[in-house]
Amino acid sequence: MKDFFRVAWLVVRKDLMVEARSLEVVSTTLFFALTVVLVFAFGLVREGTPVGDVSAAILWIATAFSGTLALGRTFERERQADTLRALMLAPADRPAIYAGKLAGMLLLMALVEMVLVPLVGLLFQAPILGHPVHLAALLLAGTTGFAAVGTLFAAMLVRARSRDVMLPILLYPITVPVMIAGVRGTAALFQGTPDEALARFWIALLVFFDVVFVTLALWTFEPVMTE
Amino acid sequence: MIDDFARLSVSSLSRHYGRRKALSRVTFTCDAGDIVGLLGPNGAGKSTLLAILGTLLAPSEGTVEYGTVTAEKGGAGLRARIGMLGHDLFLYPELTAFENLVFFGRMYGLRDAPARATAALDRAGLGERAHDHVSGYSRGMRQRVALERALLHGPRLLLLDEPFTGLDQASAAALVARLREEQARGVLIVLATHDLDVVDGLLTRELFLRNGRLMSVGTGEGPLRDRYHAAIMAS
């Protein structure tokens, strides 16, 4: 068990170091998230005000889109010098390697969300500071679910053909519950009279989703990664 | 951790991708102190064979035994005894050579990873550039770092895919000397290469491969180039 966390930590630290040097994934993902928000703004803002309660949806769609991009880039980088194979070759617990990659992904997406949330609040007049704890819990639980499935799929697609297009094709249908829960939960917080009970229900669903899919991913990582 | 094995036995090993046979019924053994060369044109199955020996790839048929253990039973303990130099070098270009070695050293559970990394880079003649990013290295320098990476944890079985690529004559000679050292220590070495002249006289056994088949096995006597042509071109 101690070894599991040691290996996971090694992988996270390595990923952070690589990212800190190049800033490639962070900068491109952030800019991409920004463009997604803008594209939606042009479609959904009429005469200076957004139509309906779109801010929650835009926040989550931008998160999912930029998350997909980051997943693809992160694993493309592990593919370039075949380093993912080198990780598989190490005598470490393979699920620990998955856990490390997942944690790295989560940190990256958290960073993106820290920019996205204020941006959405600013551009769409969303009350992001109304229930900060609930909102943070929704984002954390939702992002974990999305990244848990995404990390496994991106890792296994490293050796597949047409992997760029396959990742969103596989990932989005599976993460529909995450999107529904995230958007509806956030919308419940953003509406005129916030519905905390509803938000809590969606958080609970997301946590349950996380538990099931992180477990399942840890479990399937070894068999799907052995070629 | 599993005990050091003295023999690698491969029997009737095949690997298919759909109908394409990357490897077809290859059988051979490698004993402690052997340097086995995998020789053959592109697409002969050398890399596939190395990947299977490195437990990265499961064979479609046939078995590989490391001493008495198979890859499936050996698991992480077996992987700890294997060192591999891949064709794509297995190095992170954004990290320095030192960081690369320390990271992989720690992944292999080495407590003295930094000390070993320093020693390894000194030996590779890269001590002064240890803290430069690998992306700024020439192919030959990367090759040397990658080799040290493969040897860092003192593996029992060493698998090298084209280790001489990008090396100048002096570096190639140094690598040959290094392999002889490891050989003397009882390490089992399997290497795939195109550089027949460099490995002539180094190999104790040669496997001539073509289209995934083992054409013949040489025993390291006579000029290698002639035997290569006889084995690969004749049939």
Place this chain on the structure above:
Amino acid sequence: MTKLNQIELALAGAMLAVAPWIIDAAPYEATMGLVQKIFYFHMPAAWLFLLAAIIAGTASAMFLFGKKRDMDGWALAAAELAVVFGIITLVTGPLWARKAWGIWWVWDARLTSSLILWMIFVAYLLLRRYGGPGADKLGAGMALFGLANVPFIFVSVNVWRTLHPQTSVVPTLPVQMGGPLWFCITAFFLLFLALLGMRARLERQRVRIEDLYLAEDEA
């Protein structure tokens, strides 16, 4: 085709051939009238769609963890059937909705869930088709995740939207309607069994031909 498949197929064919008369003879539902009759095809298809998804997910898990090579064929066969019966469900559903609710597509909970599940299996087939070597294992992971996702899709979509007639509709249906419904369910189920068996067998034979082809070349 095995003997069993032939019997199943013949029975299913005969039953489906007479099904129109049986459905015709069933009483008209008071409010819905003629359109309600689509229900006799819609519901069996929807049930078999879910069954196919369960089989595909389970077989994939066995392939992945139990290393049973045959299971991959069953998973692929079931996934293809899931897509086929999913289409039937998704086409007949809106036909009903048009009459019942006045619009073609409503974001009704069960219909939306079906659409998502259907997309999961279409994605699975796309991966199998275009994923290159090793796609069988990746596909198995996808199918397994798809199956594990069913309850989440169902709960989330249900809370999000709900319009569908309650499931309890079947046992409380008048006998005159229940009889034909069960008749259709049986017919569809036999068809499903035949197709599943045949497709899985085809896949097994394809694998055997590959093996023979490879062995032939060795000799």
